[in-house]
Amino acid sequence: MKVLVPIKRVIDYNVKVRVKNDNSNVDLTNAKMAINPFCEIAVEEAIRLKEVGQATEVIAVSIGDKACQEQLRSALALGADRAIHIEIEESLTGNIDSINIAKLLQKIVEEEQPQLVILGKQAIDSDNNQTGQMLAALTGMPQGTFASAIEVNDDKVNVTREVDGGLQTLTLSLPAIITTDLRLNTPRYASLPNIMKAKRKPLVVRDASEFAVDLTPRTKQIKVISPPQRQAGIIVASIDELIDKLKNEAKVIS
């Protein structure tokens, strides 16, 4: 079974972003970048499927400018077998809508014919939570979103999903699309020898124009502002003071 794992280069999750002074966007100049945490979980799950003999090959794919090859190398160091970089025009970097990403991924799915595609449930930059579902619609495959457990049995996969109110388990026919939630696994770290080995693993660069997908933006970002700042609060000295404030000042309890 071949497993395809789309990954995204995003700002490191520990970095607190700043909005540019002209309100055109957030400022990513010199920001530390990394694999999106949910994509890391997707890579880990694919590698685990390979380690138990259920996956034969793990392919990582990323769409972006040349810089995203760094994240593809990280995926290779974690255990992916080969990588595909779909290079897009610089003007589109960080500005390509999910539907167009999904269409490019659909082309790779058609070429590679994976039995499973594992994506993160959302990217921590755009917070969209769309691409996996869209890819499922375009390929006509069933979807198991927000997965916290995956169990592959022959031509089916049971996916336990984190839903409001608890857990739900679905049975999907393969090929299928899965998106990862935080509790699916704990991603490993790449070892130094594996980082060295990853440099020799195949990484193919494809130009997005090869795929004849219309990448015209579907949205226009009008402006980006900082969220309203909360008024500075106070430190109270006792529970009595806290209860008094909540009752008489904030009036949120009676």
Place this chain on the structure above:
Amino acid sequence: MSILILAEHDNSTLKTETLKTVAAAQKIGTDITLLVVGFNCQNVVEPAAKINGVNKVLVCDNLVYEHQLAENISLLIAELATDYEHILATASTTGKNIMPRVAALLDVTQISDIIGVESSDTFIRPIYAGNAIATVQSLDIKKVITVRATTFEVVASDGNADIIKINSLFSTETSSHLKDEFTESERPDLGAANVVISGGRGMQSAENFKLLDGIADKLGAAIGASRAAVDAGFVSNDMQVGQTGKIVAPDLYIAVGISGAIQHLAGMKDSKVIVAINKDPDAPIFQVADYGIIADLFDVIPELESKL
């Protein structure tokens, strides 16, 4: 501007979030249709028809829609979509699961998790875990949107919409439901509660989370948690508040033993009043808290409970 809204329900109860999603729709236009799709969901139809501002309720009741499988419902909505310019759902796990699939079937992108409506094609939404607020214009012909319910008010329920039964059946067979494991709780729903008390890593154990019960009982509060508390196995994951868990905006949010990581703040910093109880004076939670107590939670929690 005709608008179709997917009603959020569990086949027996209409969720309050739907009434807030209607409020968002009213800022876009006045021709609002609600879709109730499920199985044996007649109890949902009557309250749905009463929602102010809803003109029409489409009811599609069939076994194939019992578990709200995205494969089936997305095909149904895509078929209905010819008559609508806007298709909305609550940004719940159900809406997030189904709507992007609808969007792709219609060859449009989705505008996720909106917190404001500027005009019929321009919307406001948080990005980067709520550290930036983007105003986005959709250039697509149809707008597929999920709504962050916590930022909109519940609309009144004194309307009288027409109820229309529809019989379109879509069943893809590639996906089937195996089982549900829902957390039983007598407490108010986390997303809808007026008061939320949440525990973090500082609670130290699952057993200690029971310390929050007494306060929750007295305040009629829902109990939430940080990711650290969920990952440590103290409580179940559906209690997680944050960027990747639930987004809440209650009148009062009490954070107990929670440091206040960016990802947690993304889920609660729109609460009206925030109280932080933490023994670390440098914890980032104090930067957003209206009232803070620097103390050991094991000392002050029993005291707070007894004095409420």
